[in-house]
Amino acid sequence: MDRREFLKLGATLSAAFGILNLPKPVIAALKKIEPQSIPKLIYLQGQSCSGCSVSLLQAASPSPLTLITNYSQLAFHTDLSAVSGKKALDLIEKYISGKAGDYYLAVEGAIPAKMPEACVIGDKVFGQYLEAAASTMIGAVAVGSCASDGGIPAAEGNLTGAISLRQYYKQLNINKLIINLRGCSVHPDWVWQTIINIVKVGLPELTDQGSPALFYSRKVHEQCPRYHDFQQEIFATKLGEGGCLFKLGCLGPDTAADCPNRWWNLSQSWCIAANAPCIGCAWPNFARKKDFPFYRLSEQKKPIERS
Amino acid sequence: MKVSLGPITRIEGHLNIETTVEKNKIVDARCKGEMFRGFEVFLQGRDPLDAQQITQRICGVCPYAHAIASSYAQESTYNLNVPPNGRIMHNLIQGANHLYDYLLQFYQLAALDFIDVTAILQYKGKDADLLTVKNWVQAELASGKSYPAAPFLPRLSGKYIKDKDLNIGALKHYIEAMEIQKKANAAAAIFGGKFPHSTSIFPGGCTQNARIDLIASYQSLIHEVRDFYHNKYIPDVLAVAKAFPEYWEIGASKGGFLSFGLLPVTSEPNSERVFSSGALLNGDISPVNFELITEDVKHSLYSSPSGLKVKDSTLTPSPHKSGAYSWIKAPRYQGQMVEVGSAARILVDYHQGHNPKVKKLVDTFAGQVGIKPSKINSVLGRYLSRAICGAVIADFLLDETERLDTKGPTIADIKIPASGEGFGATEASRGALLHYIRIKNYKIERYECVVPTTWNASPRDDNNQPGAMESALIGTHVQDPEDQIEAVRIVHSFDPCIACAVH
Numbered sequence: 093m094d095r096r097e098f099l100k101l102g103a104t105l106s107a108a109f110g111i112l113n114l115p116k117p118v119i120a121a122l123k124k125i126e127p128q129s130i131p132k133l134i135y136l137q138g139q140s141c142s143g144c145s146v147s148l149l150q151a152a153s154p155s156p157l158t159l160i161t162n163y164s165q166l167a168f169h170t171d172l173s174a175v176s177g178k179k180a181l182d183l184i185e186k187y188i189s190g191k192a193g194d195y196y197l198a199v200e201g202a203i204p205a206k207m208p209e210a211c212v213i214g215d216k217v218f219g220q221y222l223e224a225a226a227s228t229m230i231g232a233v234a235v236g237s238c239a240s241d242g243g244i245p246a247a248e249g250n251l252t253g254a255i256s257l258r259q260y261y262k263q264l265n266i267n268k269l270i271i272n273l274r275g276c277s278v279h280p281d282w283v284w285q286t287i288i289n290i291v292k293v294g295l296p297e298l299t300d301q302g303s304p305a306l307f308y309s310r311k312v313h314e315q316c317p318r319y320h321d322f323q324q325e326i327f328a329t330k331l332g333e334g335g336c337l338f339k340l341g342c343l344g345p346d347t348a349a350d351c352p353n354r355w356w357n358l359s360q361s362w363c364i365a366a367n368a369p370c371i372g373c374a375w376p377n378f379a380r381k382k383d384f385p386f387y388r389l390s391e392q393k394k395p396i397e398r399s
Numbered sequence: 400m401k402v403s404l405g406p407i408t409r410i411e412g413h414l415n416i417e418t419t420v421e422k423n424k425i426v427d428a429r430c431k432g433e434m435f436r437g438f439e440v441f442l443q444g445r446d447p448l449d450a451q452q453i454t455q456r457i458c459g460v461c462p463y464a465h466a467i468a469s470s471y472a473q474e475s476t477y478n479l480n481v482p483p484n485g486r487i488m489h490n491l492i493q494g495a496n497h498l499y500d501y502l503l504q505f506y507q508l509a510a511l512d513f514i515d516v517t518a519i520l521q522y523k524g525k526d527a528d529l530l531t532v533k534n535w536v537q538a539e540l541a542s543g544k545s546y547p548a549a550p551f552l553p554r555l556s557g558k559y560i561k562d563k564d565l566n567i568g569a570l571k572h573y574i575e576a577m578e579i580q581k582k583a584n585a586a587a588a589i590f591g592g593k594f595p596h597s598t599s600i601f602p603g604g605c606t607q608n609a610r611i612d613l614i615a616s617y618q619s620l621i622h623e624v625r626d627f628y629h630n631k632y633i634p635d636v637l638a639v640a641k642a643f644p645e646y647w648e649i650g651a652s653k654g655g656f657l658s659f660g661l662l663p664v665t666s667e668p669n670s671e672r673v674f675s676s677g678a679l680l681n682g683d684i685s686p687v688n689f690e691l692i693t694e695d696v697k698h699s700l701y702s703s704p705s706g707l708k709v710k711d712s713t714l715t716p717s718p719h720k721s722g723a724y725s726w727i728k729a730p731r732y733q734g735q736m737v738e739v740g741s742a743a744r745i746l747v748d749y750h751q752g753h754n755p756k757v758k759k760l761v762d763t764f765a766g767q768v769g770i771k772p773s774k775i776n777s778v779l780g781r782y783l784s785r786a787i788c789g790a791v792i793a794d795f796l797l798d799e800t801e802r803l804d805t806k807g808p809t810i811a812d813i814k815i816p817a818s819g820e821g822f823g824a825t826e827a828s829r830g831a832l833l834h835y836i837r838i839k840n841y842k843i844e845r846y847e848c849v850v851p852t853t854w855n856a857s858p859r860d861d862n863n864q865p866g867a868m869e870s871a872l873i874g875t876h877v878q879d880p881e882d883q884i885e886a887v888r889i890v891h892s893f894d895p896c897i898a899c900a901v902h
Contacts, residue, residue: 132549139436141898142411143459143595149507150581150594157577161535166550169408174511174554176408176887183546183553192545204435209700209718210726212433213406213413244456249441251716277459277595332606332810357588358581360616366590367606368598371452379453385446389813 130162131287132195133233134187134225135169138211138218139245139254140201143277144236145171151280152358154288164287167195181214188221190228197222197229202238202245203260206253222260231269232257235283240272240303241376248382258302269295272302274349276373281354282307299348301376307354312344312370315352331389334367341387343372402880405431407890409508411460412897414856416890417724418872420880428865428872428886430856432727435700438902439714442846447473447815447838450846451600454834457848458899459595460503463496463587464827465848466600468834472823473602475668476836477815484809485604486666487799491617492591492600493825494662494796498624499583500828501741501785502632506576509782509891510569512884513639515559516551518566528574529567557884560642569638572631579627586620589613603811609803618800625793628786636786640768640779647770650778650889653870654736655680656743657854659687659833661826662795673754673795674788674826677747680735684750689822689833692849695729695860698722705861709835710820712847726901729860730849738867739830739854740893741784742775756794760787778892785828785894817841827851829894852900855893868893 137145149156160166166173168184175183186192203219204210211218225232234257237243245254255263258270273282286304289296296304313319321327321336328335336342347370355362363370371386372378379386405415413434419427438457442450451469455462467489474481519533539547546553560566584594590607591597599606607613640647660676677684678691689709696705702717717723737743748757749772764783765772774780820837830851837845857866865873868890877883 137413139434140412141456141459141462142896143456143462146459146503146595149503149577150584152581155578157532157574160550161532167546169550170406171409171411172507173408173550174516174552176406176555177404177883178881179553179555180406180408183549186545207435207716207718210435210716211413212415214403214415244453245436247441247453249444251437251440252435254436276456331601331813332604332608332808334608356593358585360585360620361588361590361592363592363598366592366599367608368592371598373596379449382444385449386452387446387448389448389815 130165131290132165132167132193133198134167134184134195135198135200136213136218136221137170138199138201138203138239139252140238142171142200144200145169147277148280148283150357151284154284159284163284163291167192184221188224188228194230197225197232198235199232199239199257200235202242202254202256204252205255205260205263207251210252219260222257223264226261226266226268229268231271233283233286234258234270234272236278237274237276237373237378240274241378243276244379247379270302271298271304274303274308274374274376276378279351279354279356307350308348308374310348310350312347312349312351315350316344316364317352318364328367332367337364337367337369339388340369341385342369343375344370347372347375349374400880402883404883404886405433407887409511409891410895410897411458411899414895414897416872416886418883418886420877423877423880425872425875425877425886428869429724430727430858430866430868431725432856432897432901434897435716435726435901437714437716439846439848442843445843447836447843448813450836450843451602452598454848455596457850457902458896460896461496461500461827461829461899462596463493463591463600464825464832465834466597467493468823468825468832469836470600470602470823471825472821472834472836475821475823476819476838477602477813479603479811479813481603481666481811482808483666483802484609484804484807485811486663487803488590488605488607488609488809489600490662490799491796492587492597492605494792495583495587495621496594497792497828498621498789499580499587501789502576502580502583502627504785504894505632505636505782506573508894510573511551511554512888512891513560513643514569514573515561515566516554516570518563519570521563522567526571529571532570532574555882555884555887556879557882562642565638565642569635572635575627575631579624582620583624586617586624589617601810601813603813604809606810609805609807609809611805614800614803618797621793621796625797628789628793633786633790636782637764637768640783643779646778646888647774647780648777649875649885650871650892651776652738652867654738654867655732656746657687657732657737657739657831658744658747659824659826659831661744662792673791674744674748674757675751675753677751678732678737679747679750680733680737684747689824691733692833693731694849695731697861698724698858699728700726701728709833709847709849710837725858727853727856727858729857729866730854731860736857736860736864736867736870737854738776739851740781741788741830742781743830744826745784745787746775754791756791757787760790778888781892781894815841829896829899830854848902850899850902852896856895856897856900868895
């Protein structure tokens, strides 16, 4: 980039971010964002509730609009794209066949491995898009617990054989980069900050579950502000009480996520701050087993075997 | 000629519409829900208190509605005495969710049907947001990349608003609405724990405390949302209506209207609600009776019996079933096709003369735009209805916060019986929502949901009566038979959610 281009870019970004007075090293770092290199996302939904998409729109700062203009580009998204129908299918096809340039595949929702017709887009089953994209995409981002682990559609007794993106590609012997961003719904920061990391620094450090360590390396329990209550054995015995929620069934000890530090929804709240036990929505086995309910209402109930 | 309009975008989920067009007129339309998960199957055998968590995942746009309907059904089953605070908190959470949803629907989902996004290139003012977008669009168009300015371009061919100031104003509000909807959800999350998917909603109330600092934060956020509604959103709806007056005559559904009522004013079972429930069929209103709801599956991908009542409902998926075209069942009320949603909710309440605030707003706006209240059954009528519902809800929520008792309990003592059953009904943003739970041996034996878009996007029933959206599409003139922007505008006015419809 030459000096004139840099100044033009700097001015645009300054207007977008209000960063006129940042220290010189930071301004220098911004040189790294080349408009042409902003990741283009082809965002496809499988067996999804769209909660993760809605969650992405709850990003605090940078704003969702800034995120989809300056840090990434949503080449296609069911909820936001202006175009629909055949023109939309042509757009998706052009990217997936490799004719529209580099892109990342973002997948929200599970894949119905035992019943392909349980998810159709246009005239193809969902799996066909995933298979075709594997050979042209830079990598994939599994947005939310459904795409990362199967999620609620994969609950015990489901009829569609719902599985995660990783499991689906493994079945096809496809070995491409997949970043798993768990959460039901995923926290907007976990997705957007991963993308920002990719744009400005490179691939983030991943845990052995394939998730960015920045958000997913420590359990909720280890970071919980009620850890003191746990230590002092100040336990809530009924729903609605404060104190440690462990005896009501809180899955903080099993669940790796930084909710206690990040909070949710413009930092107004998070589950445990509302006296609501963690239900393990970012845990790989979230909601999987019928005989492992979310709550224990009384101490007399037998502890359940955790699989 | 046959033209498939799917994948429909700027809705929730997997929707295709197969149209048959002759001489620029839609003579047939088939709404196809194209994604299935089967909640009613995998809920069986689970602990009942899992239900209001699991059913929220039917939909990440309106999860709170499912949590509330499930909570009502469980409250009825367990015979809970809900403390007033518990019911108020349910209302505060659910009401705030409606406020975000209507904004998201009008701006992020629907606005691009009407607003000319390229008008930003003519902007000559100093607003930082608009300049940023202008520069971005210019840079995109000059970049030579495939699909510049995606996802806002490309778009369907059609007539968009020509007035430059109206376009620019609406684009500015699109950007602002993206910020304001977050605040509505932040308010809901103060009591709900987080959005999407609340963890603090339970049968019998909420786990959060009725603390004065939480109440004050909630009120402040809702005030901001309310101001946006009155100063920007409602004027924008009226401006779009003025620019496209023909859409008062386009998109009418050809059946009745159903509402289950929204926001109970006391914590008694069967309490009066801010918006009353009712079935409006052939111009006559009657109280809702869940026993009159049946679900046909002749054209739906299930081999289970057709015409079952909710309590007896079952499903066996049959992905290759001949003659079937949708994963959505065909619910009917007394055998009749009905529309649900904000327009239905307004018409039912207005017809009963129930809420004077509803009547006043309908009469005022109908007067302003020069229509009869019956024209609410139209593309524009649905957008106007959402705005009216939001205005009424915003004021109610601010009053509700004053009724919280900062010293009182917020949740009932929950004791789950060995067996029992119950219905829970509410109005999600998109309309009438019903949950039914039956418990045996302390576990869920049966769980059934009839969801708003199940009604609206329903396929034909066993008597080949089209669903509400199908009936609204049939007979529509389309200028371009390939793009059919007129049809897409009709679909968007219903605000469909296919994840909900199929569940």
